[in-house]
Amino acid sequence: MPQTARPTPTVGGGSSQISRKLVLTLAAATGIAAANLYYAQPLLHTIAKRFGATVGEAGLIVTASQIGYALGLALLVPAGDLLDRPRLAPRLLLGAAALLACAAAAPNLGALIAAMALVGVCVVVAQILVPFAAELASDGQRGTVVGTVMTGLLLGILLARTVAGLVASLAGWRTVFVVAAVLTSALALVLRTQLPEERPRADDLSYREIMRSTVALARSQPELRRSAVLGSLGFASFSVFWTTVAFLLSSAPFGYGDSRIGLLGLVGAAGALCATLAGRLADRGHTAIGRVIAAGSIGGSFSVLWLGRSSIIAIVVGVLILDIGVQGLQVLNQSTIYELVPGARSRINAVYMTSYFVGGALGSAGGAFAYEHGAWRSVCILGAALGGAAVLVASLRRSATRP
Numbered sequence: 582m583p584q585t586a587r588p589t590p591t592v593g594g595g596s597s598q599i600s601r602k603l604v605l606t607l608a609a610a611t612g613i614a615a616a617n618l619y620y621a622q623p624l625l626h627t628i629a630k631r632f633g634a635t636v637g638e639a640g641l642i643v644t645a646s647q648i649g650y651a652l653g654l655a656l657l658v659p660a661g662d663l664l665d666r667p668r669l670a671p672r673l674l675l676g677a678a679a680l681l682a683c684a685a686a687a688p689n690l691g692a693l694i695a696a697m698a699l700v701g702v703c704v705v706v707a708q709i710l711v712p713f714a715a716e717l718a719s720d721g722q723r724g725t726v727v728g729t730v731m732t733g734l735l736l737g738i739l740l741a742r743t744v745a746g747l748v749a750s751l752a753g754w755r756t757v758f759v760v761a762a763v764l765t766s767a768l769a770l771v772l773r774t775q776l777p778e779e780r781p782r783a784d785d786l787s788y789r790e791i792m793r794s795t796v797a798l799a800r801s802q803p804e805l806r807r808s809a810v811l812g813s814l815g816f817a818s819f820s821v822f823w824t825t826v827a828f829l830l831s832s833a834p835f836g837y838g839d840s841r842i843g844l845l846g847l848v849g850a851a852g853a854l855c856a857t858l859a860g861r862l863a864d865r866g867h868t869a870i871g872r873v874i875a876a877g878s879i880g881g882s883f884s885v886l887w888l889g890r891s892s893i894i895a896i897v898v899g900v901l902i903l904d905i906g907v908q909g910l911q912v913l914n915q916s917t918i919y920e921l922v923p924g925a926r927s928r929i930n931a932v933y934m935t936s937y938f939v940g941g942a943l944g945s946a947g948g949a950f951a952y953e954h955g956a957w958r959s960v961c962i963l964g965a966a967l968g969g970a971a972v973l974v975a976s977l978r979r980s981a982t983r984p
Contacts, residue, residue: 868916
């Protein structure tokens with residue numbers, strides 16, 4: 582079967598710029614891939630009832646997928662500096678599609694949790710494509726390109742809840758995973774033909790050397806460690822809320838079903854549009870103050886969300902503030918770390934995003950535990966505490982990095 586000719590990308594730092602069409606393709610791809618981690622969130626109460634599970638047990642679906650994602654980040658994403666990413670990405674997506682089909686047919690909660698953990702490993706393709714986009718971008722547009730691709734990724738994460746809620750209300754929760762499998766398969770085919778060929782790498786490293794150098798980067802780059810901690814705190818706060826809100830809204834005084842709970846993702850999607858603005862701030866050198874403001878928004882949002890225990894308006898406003906803070910913080914962090922060691926962006930991203938999703942997994946588990954034992958009040962206290970810690974980290978004076 583003949584291969585479709587594909588152009589060779591220009592490595593970042595050159596005079597050429599990545600095309601708008603390719604940026605949008607990468608943005609859509611990261612969004613569709615990452616969405617697979619979050620389809621289950623608005624359905625947790627429905628799945629819990631179907632399998633006779635508790636709130637904490639159902640929450641393990643999301644926790645397991647995030648742990649799988651963190652493992653994929655640690656073991657697969659560093660290899661993005663070694664392997665052919667335009668070939669690796671479609672293969673991982675086809676694996677994810679097969680596992681999503683298994684999730685749709687899961688006979689019990691344990692099987693569903695196991696399938697979603699493995700889906701998490703495969704959909705790290707999103708974090709293989711983000712540094713790929715950064716590498717293709719020129720220096721003057723890198724922040725904007727990363728911001729646009731991250732907007733797509735974040736829209737996928739947030740709109741996954743809306744799509745899942747609507748599909749589940751029409752055809753049941755299992756159909757959500759069938760639709761996800763079809764979309765992921767289609768994405769694999771698109772990327773196989775649209776991604777440009779990679780230029781041969783200057784360094785001939787083995788996988789073992791890649792992994793060793795990843796650890797070395799984490800040790801030698803203080804700003805990478807700081808950004809990783811900051812990102813993990815922000816995403817932990819995000820996960821505390823989104824893992825538990827379905828339980829709040831499905832109970833009194835709201836009594837919402839899957840479709841209405843899923844619509845809340847549209848509010849968060851509005852906040853995702855600020856990711857591009859954060860990228861522009863990074864390009865103009867305003868990262869430090871931007872991160873303090875973003876972290877403060879995360880912590881402050883839980884004061885508003887506390888009022889949401891009886892007010893959907895407060896929930897909507899709080900979600901908007903939370904998502905603007907989390908998404909802005911993410912783009913500012915990634916724009917910063919991609920400047921540290923240009924030839925090792927996949928490894929840099931692996932260190933950062935592994936920490937990020939470990940934080941998310943702990944936030945999901947902590948949020949479910951807090952809701953089960955202390956209701957919405959405990960959820961908001963936990964989220965605010967994590968946001969406050971992020972403000973402290975963001976306020977620290979930037980350390981000098983070593984090459």
